[in-house]
Amino acid sequence: MTGTIEAKLAELGVTLTEASPPQANYVPSVQCGNTLYVSGQISQGPDGLVTGRLGDGVSIEEGAAAARLCAISLLTQVKAACGGDLDRLVRIVKLTAFVNSAPNFTDQPKVANGASDFLVSVLGDAGRHARSAVGVAALPLDVAVEIEGIFEIK
Amino acid sequence: MTGTIEAKLAELGVTLTEASPPQANYVPSVQCGNTLYVSGQISQGPDGLVTGRLGDGVSIEEGAAAARLCAISLLTQVKAACGGDLDRLVRIVKLTAFVNSAPNFTDQPKVANGASDFLVSVLGDAGRHARSAVGVAALPLDVAVEIEGIFEIK
Amino acid sequence: MTGTIEAKLAELGVTLTEASPPQANYVPSVQCGNTLYVSGQISQGPDGLVTGRLGDGVSIEEGAAAARLCAISLLTQVKAACGGDLDRLVRIVKLTAFVNSAPNFTDQPKVANGASDFLVSVLGDAGRHARSAVGVAALPLDVAVEIEGIFEIK
Numbered sequence: 001m002t003g004t005i006e007a008k009l010a011e012l013g014v015t016l017t018e019a020s021p022p023q024a025n026y027v028p029s030v031q032c033g034n035t036l037y038v039s040g041q042i043s044q045g046p047d048g049l050v051t052g053r054l055g056d057g058v059s060i061e062e063g064a065a066a067a068r069l070c071a072i073s074l075l076t077q078v079k080a081a082c083g084g085d086l087d088r089l090v091r092i093v094k095l096t097a098f099v100n101s102a103p104n105f106t107d108q109p110k111v112a113n114g115a116s117d118f119l120v121s122v123l124g125d126a127g128r129h130a131r132s133a134v135g136v137a138a139l140p141l142d143v144a145v146e147i148e149g150i151f152e153i154k
Numbered sequence: 155m156t157g158t159i160e161a162k163l164a165e166l167g168v169t170l171t172e173a174s175p176p177q178a179n180y181v182p183s184v185q186c187g188n189t190l191y192v193s194g195q196i197s198q199g200p201d202g203l204v205t206g207r208l209g210d211g212v213s214i215e216e217g218a219a220a221a222r223l224c225a226i227s228l229l230t231q232v233k234a235a236c237g238g239d240l241d242r243l244v245r246i247v248k249l250t251a252f253v254n255s256a257p258n259f260t261d262q263p264k265v266a267n268g269a270s271d272f273l274v275s276v277l278g279d280a281g282r283h284a285r286s287a288v289g290v291a292a293l294p295l296d297v298a299v300e301i302e303g304i305f306e307i308k
Numbered sequence: 309m310t311g312t313i314e315a316k317l318a319e320l321g322v323t324l325t326e327a328s329p330p331q332a333n334y335v336p337s338v339q340c341g342n343t344l345y346v347s348g349q350i351s352q353g354p355d356g357l358v359t360g361r362l363g364d365g366v367s368i369e370e371g372a373a374a375a376r377l378c379a380i381s382l383l384t385q386v387k388a389a390c391g392g393d394l395d396r397l398v399r400i401v402k403l404t405a406f407v408n409s410a411p412n413f414t415d416q417p418k419v420a421n422g423a424s425d426f427l428v429s430v431l432g433d434a435g436r437h438a439r440s441a442v443g444v445a446a447l448p449l450d451v452a453v454e455i456e457g458i459f460e461i462k
Contacts, residue, residue, distance in 0.1 A: 024417065025424040026439035030401045031461050032343060035186060040440030053411075055292070080370040093184045096302075098442045101292040103207070108294045109208065116179040131180035132194030132302040134248040134252045135292030136408040138363070140416045141326030148404075148440040152186050189340060209446070247338045247346040250456075255446040256362070262448045263332065268332040285334035286348030286456045288406045289446030306340050 014072060019080035028048035028093035030032045031153070035089070036081055037074025041073035041096070042140055051142040054135070056143050057067050064114030067097060071115035073082040075122070077091045078151055085132040090152040091127040092119055101135030115147055157241035162276050168226060171233035178277055182231045185307070188244070190235055193253070194302040196294055205296040208289070209259025212298050218268030221251060224301035225269035229276070232305050244306040246273055246283040252300045255289030261285035263289040311395035322380060327388035339461070341400070344389055348406070349381035350448055359450040361383045362443070367450050370423025372422030375405060376461040378455035379423035381459050383430070386459055398460040399439040400427055406454045409443025416441040425456055 009016065023109045043050040043066035050066040052058040074095075075086065079126075082088040097112035099105075111134035113135055119127035129149075139146050163170065165285075173182055181189035183192045206212040212220075229240065236242040241282040252267035254257075254283040266287035273281040283303075295298050317324065327336055337346045351358040351374035358374040362367040366374075382403075383394065390396040405420035407413075420441035429436035437457075447454050 019174070021450045022370075024421050024430040025436060026403070026420075027436045028438070030399070032401050032434075032458075033187075033341075037458070040436040040442070057426045091184070093186050095180070096395040096440070098159075099442070103292055103445075105295060106293050106296045108292070112180075112450070113178050120179040128179060128181045128184075130182070130184045130191040130193040132300065133250070133294060134194070134290045134300060137257075137291040137411055137445040140414060140441060142414045145439065146442060150186075150191065151334050187341075216351070247340050249334070257446055259446050260448060260450045262446070266334075267332050274333040282333060282335045284336070284338045284347040284456075285343040286404070286406070286409075286454065286455060287448060288444045289347070291411075296377065301393040304340075 001036060003091065005122060011068050012121060016076045016079055019047060019076050024069040028077045030079060034152055034154060035150040036078060036153050038074050038077045038149045040146045041070045042143040043069045044149060045069040046056040050144050052144050053100045053102050054111060055102030060107055062124055063111035063144055066091060066144040067111050067114030068118045070119045072143050082153055088153050090154050091126040094130040094150040096148050097133040098136045098139060100139045100144050105135060108135050111145060112126055116132045157239060159178055159240040159276060166275060170230045170233055178304050182250040183235045184286055185235060185238045188306055188308060190305040190307050192228050192303045193222045194300045197223045198298040199223040199268040203295055204298050206252045206298050207256050208257030208265060213284065214264050217298055220266035220298040221265050221301060222272045224299050225272045228301065228303045230232035242307050245280040246308050247306055248284045251287040252293060252301050253287060253289045254293045254298050259289060262289050266297060269270060311393060313394040313397065313413050313430060321430060323386045324387055327384050331424040336385045339389060342460055342462060344386060344459040344461050346382050346385045346457045348454045349378045350451040351377045353377040357449055358452050360415050360452050361410050362407045362419060363410030364413060368415055368418050371419035371452055374421050374452040375422030375455060376426045378453050379426045382455065382457045390461055397433040398462050401460055402438045402458040403405050405441040406444045406447060407441060408447045413443055416443050
């Protein structure tokens, strides 16, 4: 039997793949009490990396889609940390969205909404979170967006 | 009867307005146990947004004043999360200050001090916090400063 | 008798100096339950500040060495917070690495590995952490790297 969150994901046409293994001496997530800290997830989907800079070739819509991919990766890591049972996720606590930004780009919140809107569509009120969205000079592998998250799990 | 923290704010001539409602699918703060995570607050005061870039038209003094506005907004959100009773605030745990910076601007700590000094003037030792201050390429609505915070409440 | 973590540090030829005192109205770390939040530590060692920008004069190797210095400073602050007994450190929970980056520099993870690899060499599995690594436009005092951390202590 699939859990209710997985069922909602399926309804949205989203399949969580296997969580990526650690690339180095850091790990995808660390649990501390009921708090789960998930490493920054870069914008990467089935078609590969989403790269480029907002305000310099990447549109707000493309940025929001990239942020949605980060959110999917965050859920994938939460699922792995919960031993495959995403229904152990109590709520999303906090997201920090780092947006690859040209100096004149000031719509980081609209980009981050791609993640926030997706998470609320999946989780309802449990998906509402505190958030910061800032524009950074550069990101790993030139990705458009990187998002880290704090989650409450049971 | 006003609480002691509110009294100190009044003494400093600071009035907390109503907390801004959520602008999107994120919320101003999330409580997890006794830990309160407050979303990034942008530099905005009674006269509107404080915009611009440090090292490129905005002075350190103006930046520090902008950071102080962020700190006032953080307290406003803490008060709202505490049902209006700011004396439920035990201490400020951590601030992250994102300063809109030209590449040659290296005084982010002096800007962030505008928030730190204000919070200690209001809260005394309970206002002392861990902190990071970094220079970012761009911020939402071109604001000069954005600060997020972690608070211990009871 | 030196603790086991201190012994491992000595084996690696690393001596923790006295923790720097607070420079302003913020403090090096704040404990909240078993969670210790350590302020952003800038790349600074026995020979002074490590300054400059990745992708613009500072190599990946130099950046990784700078990140290692940040990690040493983080441990120094943890030790101070633990009353000198570093064996009270249960595990490293989360690091955020801010790398002073030219817009075309995209190897922030390789820089951050300088901190991650060092911490795992000292602490083993307890040193593995969640992590974000991003490229920022500017850092305090023009340092190459700033890293903040969350730690579980007992």
